[in-house]
Amino acid sequence: MDRIYADCAATTPISESALQVMTECMRIHYGNPSSAHQNGREAARILEEARGKIAACIGAEPEEIYFTSGGTEADNQAILTAAMYGKLIGKRHMIFSQVEHHAVLNCIPALEKAGFEITLLGVDMAGNVSIKELKAACRKDTILAAVMYVNNEVGTVEPAAEIGQLCRERDILFHIDGVAAAGHIPVQVKELGADMFSLSAHKFHGPRGIGVLYVDKRIPVANLMFGGSQERDKRPGTQNVPGAAAMARALCDSVAALEEQTRKMERLRERLLCGLKDVEGMWLNGNPESRVPGIINLGFEGVSGEALMLLLDLNGISVSTGAACNTESVEPSHVLTAMGLSPERARSCIRISLSVCNTEEEIDTICRAVSEAVERART
Numbered sequence: 001m002d003r004i005y006a007d008c009a010a011t012t013p014i015s016e017s018a019l020q021v022m023t024e025c026m027r028i029h030y031g032n033p034s035s036a037h038q039n040g041r042e043a044a045r046i047l048e049e050a051r052g053k054i055a056a057c058i059g060a061e062p063e064e065i066y067f068t069s070g071g072t073e074a075d076n077q078a079i080l081t082a083a084m085y086g087k088l089i090g091k092r093h094m095i096f097s098q099v100e101h102h103a104v105l106n107c108i109p110a111l112e113k114a115g116f117e118i119t120l121l122g123v124d125m126a127g128n129v130s131i132k133e134l135k136a137a138c139r140k141d142t143i144l145a146a147v148m149y150v151n152n153e154v155g156t157v158e159p160a161a162e163i164g165q166l167c168r169e170r171d172i173l174f175h176i177d178g179v180a181a182a183g184h185i186p187v188q189v190k191e192l193g194a195d196m197f198s199l200s201a202h203k204f205h206g207p208r209g210i211g212v213l214y215v216d217k218r219i220p221v222a223n224l225m226f227g228g229s230q231e232r233d234k235r236p237g238t239q240n241v242p243g244a245a246a247m248a249r250a251l252c253d254s255v256a257a258l259e260e261q262t263r264k265m266e267r268l269r270e271r272l273l274c275g276l277k278d279v280e281g282m283w284l285n286g287n288p289e290s291r292v293p294g295i296i297n298l299g300f301e302g303v304s305g306e307a308l309m310l311l312l313d314l315n316g317i318s319v320s321t322g323a324a325c326n327t328e329s330v331e332p333s334h335v336l337t338a339m340g341l342s343p344e345r346a347r348s349c350i351r352i353s354l355s356v357c358n359t360e361e362e363i364d365t366i367c368r369a370v371s372e373a374v375e376r377a378r379t
């Protein structure tokens with residue numbers, strides 16, 4: 001039997017159209033976009049076309065789009081950009097939410113070593129930051145607030161536009177980790193008041209290893225690496241043209257079909273929750289309203305999430321216990337504990353994350369398998 005893949009917040013299967021764009025680009029447009037000859041110019045044209053499409057999808061200008069190797073690099077470059085700018089103008093305080101991805105949180109030791117002070121914003125039971133708490137955390141020397149748009153573990157949507165406005169009023173740079181949002185909910189960076197915004201193609205049916213950092217053009221971008229003059233001197237190295245082209249294709253496809261796909265995902269979510277409603281001691285993590293439909297984080301009293309995940313795996317179903325990056329750690333999810341779950345309860349959760357590739361039949365199979373696995377794990 002075919003396996004059921006329900007870990008789309010970790011990575012999504014590449015779409016046929018993105019795959020086709022990618023292979024065609026590799027086969028035909030293999031030139032180096034920095035080369036002056038015909039092959040190079042052709043590759044550069046493909047790259048700039050991809051930049052333009054991605055910019056249009058998020059309401060940015062092409063010169064505000066920097067291609068990176070993915071979400072992690074984009075987040076790191078955004079934070080370094082804020083740090084360098086802060087250093088320049090004498091601001092040494094940053095605000096991150098506690099539920100950020102490790103691509104943001106694990107920058108903290110290096111930032112502290114460099115003399116920055118970081119305030120971590122708590123979240124409520126639904127996983128949302130409080131605007132009031134954010135307001136109270138702002139200081140005269142605050143250079144950056146970094147709050148993600150969609151949480152990748154529980155699917156909660158943060159009040160990004162409100163945060164953006166608050167930051168504008170206080171001259172604070174606002175970085176949004178939008179990796180779990182782009183392609184899943186509408187994104188207009190200017191309306192959100194984002195100064196910086198990260199995207200990663202493999203979270204919306206594009207290939208792995210390609211991402212984008214949007215930076216508002218009035219902000220001086222800092223380099224993570226040094227080398228050639230690619231990406232307007234800000235991100236050296238021969239660009240991943242096939243990746244960029246496929247990313248643009250995947251994003252355009254997702255954005256074009258967003259409403260229809262959201263309706264489908266809502267139906268799948270409903271079906272899943274309905275199919276599991278008789279499982280005793282189950283609860284739903286995250287904001288029941290302000291959320292993306294595809295990320296469904298469930299807790300089961302008295303059951304180890306890890307055991308559940310492994311039982312489901314044996315039954316041909318891929319889910320996760322949280323972020324994929326943390327499979328090695330025995331620590332309970334920092335997101336769930338920030339939301340107020342005890343470590344024990346946080347260890348009783350699994351994340352089922354769906355995409356439009358999943359079918360209603362698969363959902364029914366997942367429901368049966370989860371019910372059985374919970375029972376087995378309890379006995």
Ligand SMILES: *Cc1c(COP(=O)(O)O)cnc(C)c1O
Pocket residue numbers: 009010069070071072073075101103148150151152177178179180200201203209211
């Ligand atoms: C996946 C993810 C990242 C990391 O992106 P990569 O492209 O895998 O480096 C960062 N932030 C969030 C919210 C994510 O879901």
